[in-house]
């Protein structure tokens with residue numbers, strides 16, 4: 001039988017790519033809310049590369065900015081200024097709490113930077129311990145694994161990096177009880193992503209902010225998944241009327257171009273002086289060009305407004321599906337970061353949705369996770385709801 005291009009690729013993947021992933025299919029191209037597989041089949045993408053392509057695939061403004069910058073200057077290292085890094089830092093500051101930015105390349109790297117920032121800040125007082133949340137996810141490096149609230153991700157990688165304790169999410173008394181003379185910070189995701197789309201309660205956010213201020217602890221927020229407009233505000237903590245001392249960004253900051261960031265309040269500007277932290281690629285002109293185009297698009301195309309409107313529409317359709325399908329226990333989330341709790345394994349339903357032409361995700365074992373581009377239309381929402389209706393009917397039949 002003739003070997004196809006696809007067969008050849010699969011042979012190369014199986015033979016030469018480390019088997020850390022189990023990809024579902026080959027995607028060849030994308031445009032806004034849609035992607036196409038190798039056979040030319042079109043899919044509605046409600047996963048956005050795990051909340052990365054928040055503006056949609058190959059958004060024209062971002063693509064144009066990357067192309068233009070790639071022809072001008074790609075990389076110079078941080079031994080030199082480049083014109084895009086301060087511009088992007090100023091845009092992040094403008095849309096958040098002012099502040100100072102350290103650029104890197106991924107969510108885990110941004111969180112590593114935030115952990116180092118907290119340790120450095122507490123160092124002279126002998127404080128280093130960080131209180132983290134159960135069910136949280138912060139990345140796959142050793143320190144971010146130690147901060148992550150699910151032990152299963154750490155299995156096989158002992159010994160753990162020290163200095164992290166875990167408490168139940170949304171439990172201020174547990175945070176207080178875990179605090180001791182070594183505690184330097186509290187770390188949380190305003191909306192837990194991998195942990196099942198669980199938002200911090202307003203009471204918890206206000207209480208933890210007040211407690212951190214009172215006790216001289218840093219409040220650290222991981223906005224890697226819930227930031228960049230995903231919840232209808234540029235940053236999820238803005239729903240709560242509180243500010244973190246530091247936050248991390250990655251995923252959608254470059255709409256698919258790899259870039260991460262640690263953002264700290266201005267008052268901490270001198271905690272990490274020259275020589276204390278670095279990243280070769282961090283803040284290079286190409287990555288920052290993508291980030292600048294992302295913020296410009298949010299401003300010019302009213303992306304947050306669309307996210308809020310489409311989030312409300314999708315939510316109402318999902319509530320109707322909940323009333324119809326007994327397998328649905330709860331609909332959770334904010335904006336276009338939505339979880340459908342089934343209380344039983346959902347992996348087969350993710351596959352079924354794909355077979356119906358809709359890409360979705362799971363979060364943990366029992367939650368269907370929807371993270372569509374924030375630029376989706378009413379037609380996209382209607383199409384997705386139609387597929388989910390069919391998929392949840394399968395869920396009803398599962399024991």
Ligand SMILES: Cc1ncc(COP(=O)(O)O)c(C=O)c1O
Pocket residue numbers: 050106107108109111137138139140189193194222223224225226250251
């Ligand atoms: C909340 C959160 N933090 C950190 C990370 C790690 O980001 P990265 O995979 O870019 O290292 C993720 C990835 O899913 C995440 O959801």
